Amino acid sequence: MLPSMNSIAKKRCAKLLQMAAIIHSQNPILSKRYVDLARRIAKRHRFPLDSKSFCKSCGVVFIPAKTLKVRTSAKDKVVLYLCLECGAARKFGYGKRGRRGQEGKRQPI
Numbered sequence: 001m002l003p004s005m006n007s008i009a010k011k012r013c014a015k016l017l018q019m020a021a022i023i024h025s026q027n028p029i030l031s032k033r034y035v036d037l038a039r040r041i042a043k044r045h046r047f048p049l050d051s052k053s054f055c056k057s058c059g060v061v062f063i064p065a066k067t068l069k070v071r072t073s074a075k076d077k078v079v080l081y082l083c084l085e086c087g088a089a090r091k092f093g094y095g096k097r098g099r100r101g102q103e104g105k106r107q108p109i
């Protein structure tokens with residue numbers, strides 16, 4: 001059986017994000033281009049990408065301690081992702097409040 005277009009696109013996006021993380025130290029511009037291509041392919045084929053693997057505002061791939069700072073807040077029960085390129089912050093909830101509504105969602109790559 002031939003693979004569907006969607007599964008080919010998902011494999012290509014996963015490969016592009018992987019290559020973006022590898023190439024970032026040598027060529028950050030090419031790395032951003034790979035992230036942009038992955039985002040465009042996911043948009044075209046209508047499936048969610050793992051938003052924890054790149055910055056949504058500047059498009060840099062997240063590499064812990066290089067382009068990403070992770071902080072946790074036990075009080076708010078959130079994990080804070082700070083982009084070291086543009087300073088954008090994203091919050092991901094955990095615990096009961098963070099998991100609410102996650103059951104019905106499609107799984108990102």
Ligand SMILES: [Zn+2]
Pocket residue numbers: 055056057058059060083084085086087088
């Ligand atoms: Zn950023």
